[in-house]
Structure formats: structure tokens, C-alpha cells
Amino acid sequence: MAKKENKKSLLDTLGESQVWKSIIRSGIPRTRRQRMHAILGSVFLHLHPARLPKHAVKVGYTWCMGGLSFFLFVNLTITGILLMFYYRPTVEYAYTDIIDLAEQVPLGIMRELHRWAAHSMVLVVWLHMLRVFMTGSYKPPREFNWGVGVLLMTLTMFLSFTGYLLPWDQLAIWAVTVGSNMARAHPFIGHEGPGASLLAIGDINLVHIGSDVRFALIGGRFVGEATLLRFYVIHCIAVPFIMMIFMAVHFWRIRKDGGISGPL
Amino acid sequence: MSDKKTIPNASIGSSAENSYKKPETTRRSFLSWLTVGWAAYIGVTGGFFTVIIRFLFPNVLFEPPQTFKIGYPEDFSSNSVDIKYKKQFNAWVVRDEESIFALSTVCTHLGCTPNWLPVESKFKCPCHGSGFRMTGIHFEGPAPRPLERFKISLANDGQILVDKTKSYKWEKGEWENPESFLKV
Numbered sequence: 001m002a003k004k005e006n007k008k009s010l011l012d013t014l015g016e017s018q019v020w021k022s023i024i025r026s027g028i029p030r031t032r033r034q035r036m037h038a039i040l041g042s043v044f045l046h047l048h049p050a051r052l053p054k055h056a057v058k059v060g061y062t063w064c065m066g067g068l069s070f071f072l073f074v075n076l077t078i079t080g081i082l083l084m085f086y087y088r089p090t091v092e093y094a095y096t097d098i099i100d101l102a103e104q105v106p107l108g109i110m111r112e113l114h115r116w117a118a119h120s121m122v123l124v125v126w127l128h129m130l131r132v133f134m135t136g137s138y139k140p141p142r143e144f145n146w147g148v149g150v151l152l153m154t155l156t157m158f159l160s161f162t163g164y165l166l167p168w169d170q171l172a173i174w175a176v177t178v179g180s181n182m183a184r185a186h187p188f189i190g191h192e193g194p195g196a197s198l199l200a201i202g203d204i205n206l207v208h209i210g211s212d213v214r215f216a217l218i219g220g221r222f223v224g225e226a227t228l229l230r231f232y233v234i235h236c237i238a239v240p241f242i243m244m245i246f247m248a249v250h251f252w253r254i255r256k257d258g259g260i261s262g263p264l
Numbered sequence: 265m266s267d268k269k270t271i272p273n274a275s276i277g278s279s280a281e282n283s284y285k286k287p288e289t290t291r292r293s294f295l296s297w298l299t300v301g302w303a304a305y306i307g308v309t310g311g312f313f314t315v316i317i318r319f320l321f322p323n324v325l326f327e328p329p330q331t332f333k334i335g336y337p338e339d340f341s342s343n344s345v346d347i348k349y350k351k352q353f354n355a356w357v358v359r360d361e362e363s364i365f366a367l368s369t370v371c372t373h374l375g376c377t378p379n380w381l382p383v384e385s386k387f388k389c390p391c392h393g394s395g396f397r398m399t400g401i402h403f404e405g406p407a408p409r410p411l412e413r414f415k416i417s418l419a420n421d422g423q424i425l426v427d428k429t430k431s432y433k434w435e436k437g438e439w440e441n442p443e444s445f446l447k448v
Contacts, residue, residue, distance in 0.1 A: 174376055174391060181375040208429075216320040220327055222354070 047251040049259050056260045061135065065128035066254075069156075070247070072121040079114040080236065087166070089232035091225050094168035118160060125156045145253040148246055155243045162235035168228060176231070177223045183214035190214060328352050333423040337448050340364055345380050345398060355414060355426060356380065356387075358398055363445040366414040366426045367400045373407040387411070401434065410434040413444045 014020055015028035025041040026034060036050040055061070086105055087097045101111040129149065132138055138146035165176045184192040188199065191212040199206045209221050219226030254260055332353055340346055346357040354377070356367040367387075369377045376391035386403075387396040394405030401410045415430035424446060432438035439445070 177376060178374040178391065210325075211321065216317075219320075219322060220325055222327070225326065226322065 047248065047255070049255045052260065062260070063127060063131050065124055065131050068124045069121060069128055072117050072124060073243070073247070075117045076114060076121065077240065079110055079117065082110050083114055084236060089166065089228050091168065091228060094166065094228060098167045098169075118163060121156060122160050125153050129153060142253075142257045145250060145257055148250045148253065152243060152246050152250060155239055155246070159235060159239050159243075162231040162239065165223075165228060165231045166235065173223055176218075176227065180214055180218050180223065180227075183217055184212065186213050330428045331425065333419060333425055334366075335424060336422055337364060337418075337424060337446065342448075343398075345382070347380050349426075350377075350380075353426070353428070355428065357424075357426075358400075359448070360398070363447055364416065364424065365445040366416050368412040368414060368428075368431060370412070371407060372402065372409045372411060373405070413439060415443050416446050417443065418446065 011028060021027065024038065026037050029035040029038040032051075039045045039048065039050040083101065086101055088094065098111065102108050132146070132149070161176070161179055165172045184190045186193045188195040189207060189212055190196060191205070191207050191209050191214075196207040196212070197205065209215065215221065217230070218224075219230045332349075334349055334357055340357060340359040342359050342361060344359055346359075349355050349357060350369055354369045356369060358365055358367055371378050371389040371391065371394055373389065373392055373394045376389050378387040378389040378394065378396065380386075381388050385398060387398075387400075389395070389405065389407070392406050394402060394407035396402050396407070396411055399410075400413065402408075410433075412431040412433055415427040415432070417425050417427070419425040430443070432441055432444035
């Protein structure tokens with residue numbers, strides 16, 4: 001008896017322990033079936049395929065652009081949360097806090113990491129889209145996931161746009177002034193857009209500079225204090241939250257629609 | 265033993281004959297309650313989103329007032345551009361030979377703020393290089409139309425009153441409107 005127990009490897013003992021089984025839900029996976037169950041039994045792993053064809057993960061084919069986009073997103077989340085400990089989104093402090101982040105906050109690179117990762121993410125997301133287009137990976141049954149991807153790309157752009165304002169320098173203020181002026185031209189709900197003048201009672205316009213969609217976005221008639229706070233909240237909470245939901249759908253649908261980049 | 269009727273605990277106390285009532289739900293009443301249910305759901309959801317969207321439109325703005333006094337007509341010398349009110353109120357006060365008018369400082373290209381260059385006698389936008397004459401008429405760069413003018417009038421105390429809630433566009437012929445300038 002004692003001899004037999006000695007033969008048991010550490011891994012086996014671990015795999016049969018209650019702690020292992022309560023967390024992993026299955027023992028040490030030995031067969032293909034058990035391995036698949038181990039993947040499906042984990043909330044983190046089950047978004048991914050249980051098995052992969054070898055050709056599908058060739059870097060020359062996928063460029064790993066989807067994976068890199070996600071890596072950069074995680075990177076930006078971590079550096080972004082760290083920046084929030086020092087940055088205050090007010091007209092009085094925003095600009096000087098950004099200077100401080102480079103000049104006297106320990107290491108002095110967290111903001112640079114965030115900035116470069118952000119630039120890279122925009123680039124990588126575009127390249128991911130290019131790759132998917134070039135390999136025809138948008139074709140049925142993957143057309144819905146292409147749509148989700150376009151949405152994710154738009155949200156990436158919006159994150160980039162809202163983050164642009166936060167340093168509160170001249171470049172930021174005027175770039176967002178120019179960018180948010182696009183919302184003026186939105187049909188019906190932008191005060192300079194087509195149809196906006198139709199929404200009127202007598203000669204009182206319902207859609208004017210103080211009530212249109214741009215006003216709701218920037219919280220005033222021009223880019224100011226309210227805009228900085230609004231963009232901060234949108235940048236740090238609202239868009240990342242929405243993005244995570246769509247990313248879960250995106251990853252899960254890759255598996256459901258026939259796996260990563262394989263022929264159907 | 266077997267023929268003895270077992271009474272479930274739950275029905276003890278109720279009379280044995282009437283313990284079961286035929287449900288009065290008919291197809292018709294089911295559908296009308298379904299309609300009521302959906303209407304309530306749509307109402308509550310609509311209300312929820314209405315509240316959220318309304319919340320995004322502030323009641324009080326911490327911005328300079330839209331209507332403001334800028335002093336007396338004789339404070340402005342003729343053929344000059346006054347940039348005093350640019351920073352706070354986003355307006356230039358221009359006096360030419362026969363009138364005073366208030367120009368918007370918002371470039372009609374993409375909304376930056378041009379600078380008044382007295383030597384060249386023009387407004388020049390630093391963003392994309394649009395240029396405007398003293399009158400507000402565009403003549404160079406990408407701006408598609410002249411600067412807008414604000415409503416201007418004399419207040420009871422003789423000071424000039426500018427009202428930014430009303431603006432006048434040249435391309436609509438609105439500069440002819442007597443509210444858009446002050447005769448001097």
C-alpha cells in the first residue's frame with residue numbers, strides 16, 4: 001500500500017485534491033476529451049477554441065493582429081488605471097498633472113506607455129481589419145463577427161479621440177473642438193445638420209447650439225471644463241465597459257463561426 | 265389503508281369541495297394582460313432612457329453669459345477691430361464707416377478661433393489658414409462662408425448690447441437685417 005502511494009506523482013496528488021477539483025472542475029486532463037472539458041469548464045478559457053488546427057495560428061497568415069489588439073487593450077487598462085491615481089480631470093490641474101507624470105511621478109514612463117500603446121492599438125486594429133479583409137475572413141458565417149469587429153474599431157477610435165483631450169493642451173482643445181464640430185452636422189439632432197431647422201415651433205428652433213447632440217457630448221456650447229470631465233468619464237469607464245462586452249462576443253463568435261482563420 | 269384519502273397539509277383548513285377552482289384565464293384576457301404588460305415594459309424602459317438622456321443636458325452652464333454689454337458706441341473708433349471681448353465672449357466688435365457689428369470668433373471651416381492681424385488687416389485662422397476681411401467676408405483658405413454676426417442693439421443706458429443667441433449669416437442675406445448692425 002505504502003509503496004503504491006509513493007509512486008504517485010505530485011501532479012497526480014494535486015489533481016485529485018479537493019482544492020484542484022473545486023477550482024478546475026476536472027482532474028488532470030489526460031485524453032482529448034478531458035482536455036476539451038478542461039477548456040470548456042473555465043470561464044476564461046471557454047471563450048477560446050478547445051483545439052486549434054496548426055495552420056490557423058501561423059503568424060504569416062494571421063499577423064497575430066487580433067491577439068496584439070487584445071494585448072494592447074489589457075496593457076492600456078493597466079497603465080490607464082495607474083494614471084488615474086495621479087491625473088485630475090479639471091482645467092486647473094489636468095495639464096500640470098500630465099507634466100508631473102513625466103517629470104516627478106516615479107519612473108515617469110507610465111503616461112508614455114499609455115500613449116504609445118494607444119497609438120499602436122489604433123494601428124494594430126486597422127492592420128487586423130486589413131488582414132481579415134485580405135484573407136476573406138469576413139465571409140459567411142463570419143459576417144456578424146465582422147460587424148462586431150467594425151463596432152470595436154469605432155470604439156477604439158472613440159477611445160483615442162476622448163483620450164486626446166485629457167492632456168488639456170492647445171493641440172487637445174482645438175483638435176476636439178474641430179472633431180466635435182462634426183456632431184453639429186448630424187441630421188436632425190445637430191443644429192447645423194440637414195433637417196434641424198424643420199424641428200421648430202413657430203420661429204423657435206428646438207435644435208440649437210444649446211440643445212443639440214454636440215451639446216450633450218461636450219456638456220456646453222464650447223469645449224470647456226464640462227467637456228474635460230465628460231471625456232474623462234467616457235474614456236475611463238463608459239467605452240472600455242462597452243468594449244469589453246463586445247470583445248467577449250467577438251472572441252466567442254470566432255470559435256462558434258468555425259475557429260480562427262481556418263477554411264470552412 | 266390504501267383507500268384512506270391523504271389530505272395534503274396545504275389544503276387543511278379549506279373546504280374539500282371548493283379547494284380547486286377552474287382558472288378564469290381565457291385567451292382574450294391573457295392577450296389583454298399581455299398587452300398591458302408590454303405597454304408597461306415599454307413605458308418603463310422608455311422612461312428610463314428618457315431620464316438618462318435628459319440627464320446629459322445640464323440646466324445651468326458655467327459659461328460666460330450669452331447676452332452682454334460692451335460699452336458706448338463712442339468707445340469704438342471707426343475702421344477698427346476691438347479684440348477686448350474675444351477671450352471671454354468669443355466676439356469681435358468691428359466699427360466701419362457707418363456701423364458697428366459683432367463678429368463671431370468661430371471659424372466657419374472647422375470651428376477654431378482666428379486671430380486679428382492688424383498689419384494685414386485680416387482675421388487669420390491658425391488651424392487651416394482661412395482668412396477673413398474686417399467685414400467677416402472670407403477670401404482665402406478652406407472656409408466656405410463668412411463669419412457670422414451677432415444681434416446687436418442699444419440698451420436703455422446707452423450701452424451696446426450683444427446677444428449671441430441670435431446670429432446672422434451673410435449667405436442667407438441676413439446681414440441686411442437691421443438687428444445685425446448698429447448704425448452710427
